[in-house]
Amino acid sequence: MIIKSATFIASNTRSDKLPPPVIPEYAFIGRSNVGKSSLINMLTDRKGLAKTSQTPGKTQLINHFLINENWYLVDLPGYGYAKISKSKREEWEKFIRYYLRHRESLQCVMVLVDSRLEPQKADLDFCCWLGENSIPFVVVYTKTDKQSRVKTDQRAAAFRKAMLQYFEEMPQQFITSSEAREGRDTLLAFIDETNKG
Numbered sequence: 001m002i003i004k005s006a007t008f009i010a011s012n013t014r015s016d017k018l019p020p021p022v023i024p025e026y027a028f029i030g031r032s033n034v035g036k037s038s039l040i041n042m043l044t045d046r047k048g049l050a051k052t053s054q055t056p057g058k059t060q061l062i063n064h065f066l067i068n069e070n071w072y073l074v075d076l077p078g079y080g081y082a083k084i085s086k087s088k089r090e091e092w093e094k095f096i097r098y099y100l101r102h103r104e105s106l107q108c109v110m111v112l113v114d115s116r117l118e119p120q121k122a123d124l125d126f127c128c129w130l131g132e133n134s135i136p137f138v139v140v141y142t143k144t145d146k147q148s149r150v151k152t153d154q155r156a157a158a159f160r161k162a163m164l165q166y167f168e169e170m171p172q173q174f175i176t177s178s179e180a181r182e183g184r185d186t187l188l189a190f191i192d193e194t195n196k197g
């Protein structure tokens with residue numbers, strides 16, 4: 001897929017103010033600092049489209065970007081930030097979970113996982129919740145330029161093993177690095193192929 005246009009459409013703090021669900025959308029989510037903004041900017045080839053290194057857990061916004069006039073890239077707030085207050089976390093839970101469960105135009109959730117870490121409970125819990133709610137998702141490993149390919153493969157295998165405790169099959173996985181622009185074509189091709197718009 002060639003990115004011809006990428007336009008910011010709206011930031012929302014409430015699910016009932018979102019753009020009408022008439023265009024297929026792909027939502028990006030992960031633990032705070034996982035590299036989500038960098039990945040969005042790398043995929044769209046727009047440096048400042050998603051703001052990088054924001055204070056984690058501060059703003060709970062759903063950002064819609066219209067890509068090529070035919071799909072929405074949705075930037076969801078990060079989860080699993082230790083310092084976030086309980087009330088903020090509950091707010092996140094309600095808002096994002098509601099969005100994920102009820103958004104009829106949602107095609108797939110891209111769950112970003114830091115390729116350098118052991119399987120994290122927050123990631124596994126979140127994937128399980130998606131599974132329980134029959135929400136389609138894939139796993140996207142980030143920051144792979146920070147280590148050898150062998151290490152990335154080991155981490156991915158460990159995550160897969162942890163997932164298979166709960167899932168019969170491992171969802172599709174993608175290896176990416178925003179720094180090295182790795183995985184861009186594969187991820188965009190996946191979106192192209194699954195986009196039912």
Ligand code: GDP
Pocket residue numbers: 030031032033034035036037038039051052053054078142143144145146176177178179180
């Ligand atoms: P977000 O909080 O998930 O949106 O994460 P950011 O995109 O802001 O990235 C968090 C930090 O990780 C920043 O310092 C980025 O420069 C760095 N980072 C993100 N992606 C990569 C990557 O692919 N490679 C490297 N080396 N650093 C990355």
